[in-house]
Amino acid sequence: MSMQRPHIVLIHGAWQGSWAFAAWQPMLEAAGWQVHAVDLPGNDRSPERRADATLAGYTAHVCALLAALDAPAVVLGHSGGGLTASQVAETLPDRVRALVYLAGMMLPTGVSFGDVIAQCRAADADFHYAGIVPHLAWDADGTTSRVPPAAAREIFLHDCPPEAAQTAAARLCPQPDTGRDMRNTLSPARFGRVPRVYVECLQDRSVTLPLQRRMQALTPGAHRISLDCGHVPQLACPQALTDALLPLRAMPSRRPAETMTMSMTTPGPTTLPAQGLPPTPEQIRRHLRRAQQVAERAVTLGHHPFGAILVGPDQETVLLEQCNIDTVNHAESTLARVAATNFPPDYLWGCTLYTTVEPCCMCAGTAYWANIGRVVFGMTEHALLQYTGSHAENPTMSVPSRYVFDHCQKAVELIGPVPEMEAEIAAAQRRFWAGR
C-alpha cells in the first residue's frame, strides 16, 4: 500500500454547502486525510444550476471529482448527502474505498426517507416524529424550502457551541426539493461490494435514532459507530468524529482477500480494524443462506433446524459449519467452542459467526468468550418463540442477544435480523415445529 495521504470526499446535506465541513476540515487534515468538501450543484454556491439539483446531477458532480483523484477515496455523506454517497458508490464502486453515513440517509432501492418514517410509525404506536419539516418556509410555488435559523438551532444544532450554531444556522441556503426528495437505485454487484460505516448520532432530533436504526436494518452490513451527539457531529464533537474515522485511513483500496487481512493489525481507537472489513449485504445473504442449508441438514440428522457457520476475516472463507446437536449443544455455542479450540483469539476477533436464528444468551456468551468479533443472525429469538412456544424440546428464552453484547466488555459487532432472509428461515421453523 502506498504511503500517500488517503482521500476523503465530504458530501453535505440539504440547505448546505461545503462550508458545513469548513470548521472540521483542518482536524481531518491534521489526522492525515486529503479532504475534498463538495458543493452540490443548484445549492449554496451555484443556485443558477438548479436543474442539476437532482440525484443524477449530484451524483455526476461527485463522480467527476472521484474520477479526477489519483486514488480511490472514502466518501462521506452527511444527512441527506447519504443518498448521493450511495449512488456514487453504485456508479463508481472501484473509486470508493468505503462509504461513511454521518447521521446519513442510507436507503435501499426505491425507498424514501418518508417511507422509513412511515415504517417506524407502522411498527411502533409510540413512535413520534416531527423533525425539521413542520418548521420549513416554502417559496411561492412550493418547490424550494428554507430553514428558519431558530428552528435550525433547535433541531439540527442544539448541542453545538452557541457561536458555531449561530453562524451555521444563519448560513443555511435555499434547497430545491428535487435535491431532497430522492430515491436510490442500487445493486448488490456494485453498491453492495463497497464497505460501509454508519455513524449514528444518539441525540439527533432530525434523523432520529429510531430512523437511523431502521435504515441500518433495511440495508444491513454497515459497521456501526455511535456518537452521543445531535445531527451535526462535525460541529458538536469534531475530535470524537475524527478519531472514530481514523481506522478508515488504513483501509486498502479494493484488492483481493490477502490485503484485506492487513486491516486486522492496524491500531486504532475503535474496534473496526481488529474486526476487519464489514461484510457486504450480498455476503451476509449468501452466508446466512449457507447457514440455513446447515440447519436443514441438522433436521435430516435428527436434530432441531438450527445451523451456524464461521467465516474468516476475508468475509469469504467458510472455516466451520455446525448443525444443532441438543439443548446444551446449540449450533452456535458448539461452533464457538470448536473455533476457540482450533484458532487463536486474535484471529477469531476478525471472524464472523453466521446463525439462522438469533443466538440465545448461552450462545451469545460462548461466542463472546471465544473472542469471535462479529455475529450475524437472520431471524430474532422473539420471532422463533412464536413457532416453538413452550415446546418441551425447545422452550425458547426471551433474552435479546443485543442485551448480552451490550453488557460485555468487548464491542462484538451484532448484525440482525436480516429482513430479506427472515421469511425463508421462518418458513423452515414453522414447518418443523408445527409437526413436532
Ligand SMILES: [Zn+2]
Ligand atoms: Zn443457543
